[in-house]
Amino acid sequence: MDHQQVIRDVTVRLPMASTVAEVCQTTVDALARYTPATIAVLLHVNGRLRCVAATGSWQVFATVAPDAGVVGRVYSGGGAEIVPDVTVDPDHIPVRPDVTAEVCVPVLDPAGRPIGVLDLQWTGPAELAAWQVTAQRVAGRLGARIVALGGPAESRSEKLLRHANAMTAATTEWDLLAVAMRAARDVSALHAAVLVLSGRGGPRLGEPTTVPGELEARMRAELTEAGPSALRRIIDRVHRYGTGHTLGEAGHPPTEDHVPLVRAGVRTLVAVPVGPPGRGGVLLVADERLLRPDPRTVNLMELLAGQAWSCLDRLRTLERLREQASSDPLTGLRHTGPFGQRIATATPGRTALLAIDVDGFKTVNDTYGHQAGDRVLVGLARALEGALRQGDELYRIGGDEFVAVIEVSRPEEAVRVAERLTEAARRIGRTISVGVALPRPGESPELTLRRADQALYAVKRQGRDGVHLSAA
Incomplete structure (x- = not known):
């Protein structure tokens, strides 16, 4: 040899x-x-x-x-x-x-x-x-x-695969969007990426996942200034006609929908639909340089948008399932599982439990039927929620039994909150009985709730429609 x-x-x-x-x-x-x-x-x-x-x-x-x-x-x-x-x-x-x-x-x-x-x-x-x-x-x-030749480097396909794996592993929507924005910039080699998502209150810009670069910050400012109707037009355009991209040719006027982006300094743009029409949004990947995105770049952005939506839809579905598993389907309030977790963290002398019972609820069911009883419970749940303070929590733990968990500085404050609840019930034509108890040092949450129930029954014995504080 x-x-x-x-x-x-x-x-x-x-x-x-x-x-x-x-x-x-x-x-x-x-x-x-x-x-x-x-x-x-x-x-x-x-x-x-x-x-x-x-x-x-x-x-x-x-x-x-x-x-x-x-x-x-x-x-x-x-x-x-x-x-x-x-x-x-x-x-x-x-x-x-x-x-x-x-x-x-x-x-x-x-x-x-x-x-x-x-x-x-x-x-x-x-x-x-x-x-x-x-x-x-x-x-x-x-x-x-x-x-x-520039040293070892990932191909764009390899980058997309790595980012796709990271999106699949994301456990929160924020983490997922952070990965998706990084991926868009990394794979496309363009400087800015903005995600516009549809929502119940209208289109919104996805929260920036890091401190945005200059172009991205200007894009976000101009799109925010343009308002929801402009965002909706951009989304509708891309979902109607599909992915669009600039040709890297100077001297051509932008369409009306793209004017806010041009004002921000965008000269190169790839606009990709995300998710289905009506529920999804649009991924805007841009640069202030005058470039011509090749078809491979555009295709990779479409793959990225598809993967991002699949992961986002999965996270939202899981969140809905978790919410359904922890919420009462009739009133939307959390039920016994989350309540047990909450009272396990009760602070002696500061966390008050308010046991609430609807007065005469059995009569409503027997006289007018269970549908009428359900309407009473839903209406009462909304009234009680409206009467509670920011941070107070309301649970439905039985048929017509509710419990509020509140943080107070002294027992009298808990009593005042309970009285606000009784007033809220009266305003919708119902009355409630409320028993109040604060955890004692070393006392189990179950025993605290039992004392609140006993205080509630004391109100019942005295004629209902009132508040009773359990002895400290």
Whole structure:
């Protein structure tokens, strides 16, 4: 084997490749002309060793952790290794069943820092020591050419996949929107991304997930100034006709819908529908530079918008299910489960429990039917909610039984809140009995509620429509 010829061949071919991927594949193909080995180049990209080029194997791993396998060991240690018998090396990653030996060398940048590895695996006899020297010299030329071309980098498709995984893992709407906005800027290479979402109160701008850049801040200001009707027109336009993008040509007037964006300084724009008409919105990805987004960029933004909506719809569905699971379907108030969690955190001397019972409710049901009784409960729930203060909480824990949990500085304050509730009930033509209790030091929440119930029954015995405070 003329190893000098191998190095000359690779050296001649490398300058002809114009991208990092082409450089790696050229190296692998050139080496494969001289050896039947399984050959792979893995570069460190975004925390993983990514297989950029390979030959001689039915299957390779797309990415490997930087501390996994012989390749990870060589990358982390920065030194070449010969493995004469892979069956005794616990770190060997099998890519074909008949491999017997492996040579792995780091791919270094001109400063001597590892940026990846060049790995060769044989199924039969080979001059391992000679191939180690050759591989190191080839890897040196490979590393220099990679750095000259800008270094290892994710493709836009790989970026989108990474961001899509992050969106799937998001547990809150805020986190999801943060990932989606970062993804739009990262994958498109444009400077700004704004999401406009439909809502019950009209279209709204998604909250900025970080301190916005200058262009994004101006876009948000102009769109806010333009108002809901302008936002609605932008959404309707994109959902009616589909994704739109500028052509990077100067001197053409914008449509009326785009005037606020042009005032903000937008010269390049990709507008993508998000979700279904009426419920979704629009993703606006923009730049102050005059560019022409290529079709691949536009398609990736459409994929991103689709993934973002799927994740957003899933989060909202889960939130609705959680709300339904913790709420009374008739009144919308939270029920016994959340109430038990709340009173478990009651502060002795500060948290008051107000046990509330509707006076004469059985008579309503017996005389007018359960539908009339349901209307009474719903009306009363709204009246009591309106009479409570900010931060006070109301629960329905039984048929006509409610409990308010409030924070007070002294018992008299709790009594005054209870009296406001009785007045609210009277205003809608009903009366209620309210028992008030404050937790004692060391007292269980269940016992506090029992004392509030006892105080309520004291009101019943005295003729209903009133308030009674349990003894401290």
